[in-house]
Amino acid sequence: MIRARSLMRSATSGDGVTRLELFFDLVFVLALWQLSHHLLEHPSWVGAGETFVLLLAVYKVWVYTTWSATLLDTSRLEVQWMLLVVMLVTLFMNASIGSAFGAFGWLFAGSYLLVQLGRGVWMLTAGLDRTTHSHFVRTLIWGWMSTPFWIAGVFFGPELRLMFWGLAAAIDLGGHMLAHRLPGRKTEGSSVPLPGERIFERFGLFYLIALGETILSTGLAIAGNLQDPFIFLTGTISLAGSVAIWWCYFHGLEQDILDRLKSVDDQFRPGILAGNTLVLLLAGLILVAVGDQLVINDPAIRPDLSTVLLLYSGPALFLAARGFLIRQVLNRRTPSDLAGIGALVLLATVSFLLPAFIAAMGAVLPLIGVAVSDAVDRRRRTHQAVR
Template identity: 30%
Template sequence: MSSPLSFARARVPALRTTMTGRDPSEGHRAATPLELLFDLCFVVAVAQAAAELHHALAEGHAGSGVVAYAMVFFAIWWAWMNFTWFASAYDTDDVLYRLLALAQIAGVLILAAGVPRAFELKDFALVTLGYVVMRLAMVGLWIRAAVEDPAGRAVARRYAIGITAVQAGWVARLALADSVGPAGFLVMVVAELAVPLWAERFRGTTWHSGHIAERYGLLTLIVLGESVLSATLAIQAGLDRGIATGKLLSVAFSGMLIVFAMWWLYFARPAHRILTSNRAAFPWGYGHYLIFASAAAVGAGLAVSADHETGQAHVGTVAASASVAVPVAVFLFSVWLVHVRPHRPGRLVDTAFLAGALLVLATPLTSVALPLIALITASLVAVGVVASRDAPS
């Protein structure tokens, strides 16, 4: 008679030692502990970028702060996204795979350490070093896939060649003058975005729609949590200074409702239903840059609003309110565009999202911007609930 332990071992799938494409219809395809660690470490860099954005906005340097934030966040998001889709298709969870994934985590921690210099000194050397470490580790994974997966060899080779070439471009960009640095950055972004389109032009990788939807959802949760933490720390700082005004409490309560509504709106519809092909997946995956970046920026904006109410920010009421309104509006529009609209939710939901984003942008012109933003986002949740009830089953 077999023991319960031997029965449990028999139920565990054998460890995959060859990197071949996984079955895209595989059942029970869930995020692994390594992927969860990957997300948590990447959010360290997100938190650094959001913190620096908070300081830049509070000091009245919105232009330079937003540009630096967009640049740093692209590096974090793109490296995360590339590993996520690769893992969905080729995860073996063996020693070599784990080591190359951990090397990418080391790279993002290097990047995180360079975020303050990027914002304050416009020095992107350390950020670039961390990024290149992540991307070259990704090249190692693609080379292994090219060697061990005959069916996907051509695709894997294109990825390895394309990523390596683009990394040389990122290093070369460091030699450009500051005046042309942003233009060079945009050129390199286009090159990065083009690599998957080129590599998977004739044959796509075998990613798993349910796994991808879960991975994106998990990062959304963590980024929203980081926003809550940023706002909480700013409010706590005000309370520690003995400042407990009604306006500060309004920031806290409104911020809580805004983040709750953002969570509800994102998770109202299952993403795996629309991830049916590369044609649907590419705009969905790429569009999440705006979703993730705006979600993290909301936390920075709430912190600026808290600083404003406690006299710590060097900006006026309109600017402080806009630091929340703009990222919330971007979040609403981007969630609607890539995450809600493909489900064909109906004219009521489509109109509500677009009108909601525009109304949020107008709230800084009022004296109660944050409560109004909370009301608008909560109203969108209500519209979605009503629409889902009225929709045919």
């Protein structure tokens, strides 16, 4: 059934992010905490693989719902109910993350498919324009392609479940990266009525919530180790890392990208690029949160391989994703990101010989260096623009 009156956003709908959309985001605080806790309990390659597959599913629910809400008029009651229903089902999906590879895999996969396919079908009744309607049809086709693997994984143990769900998540991610292209059918970005500035603002707000979860995890770890003489030092190091990440993303870079989006006609492609990058930025934050908790729990021991990888891969993944975003959207190279990654690799090789709290300090210093370099470069470009 197609609605007589379209639910799509109009020029008079307003571009601001609504309180309901921010309220919807809060259900994902639980998801991010569950994901970091799952990796903390399973600090292995298998645990990392499970966490990443679950992260991809959680992210797909958030990003597709966010894209849908961005295209629609969120002041309409039907759209508000759609967001609230998705929020309810997602709450149960996120609650089952800790046992998704155990007894409640059916709840995680079932909730995921109900949201993705149900919302997709509902969008086809929302009175979309021809181009957008065609795109959501292709989105559903990609969703149906991965569905058998999500369902099959439920009937097997953790090892085979990871294989089936990993394949399903790869299909879903591939569809997103290809803008759900099918043979002979693709979306012309300039014809999609996507407000790129608004969608990128949503990405930034969600990333800010994810940073908040990192601080929450650090705070809970501190609360459980208040008797430790190192607690003030390790807590400060952890917060310094979060502040450096915030600075590197929000202090100037976000505004540069928003300014860039104002000057281009095709805002669809930058939106896809930003969405693909955000999942890597989120993965980096989860790694950072888990690494910080391990150090706070036992700061004086020499870190093992898993602790070192968690401490250093998170910041490295953040810098790599940030550099990719800057290069693709702003067409600008960032030597500081490459230098920061190089420094992280070098420091990681010697961190096995050091106490964990010093290794954690080594993981934060390159981030601070990149933040300082950004500030200097921004001041230089500002002076050049004034002349």
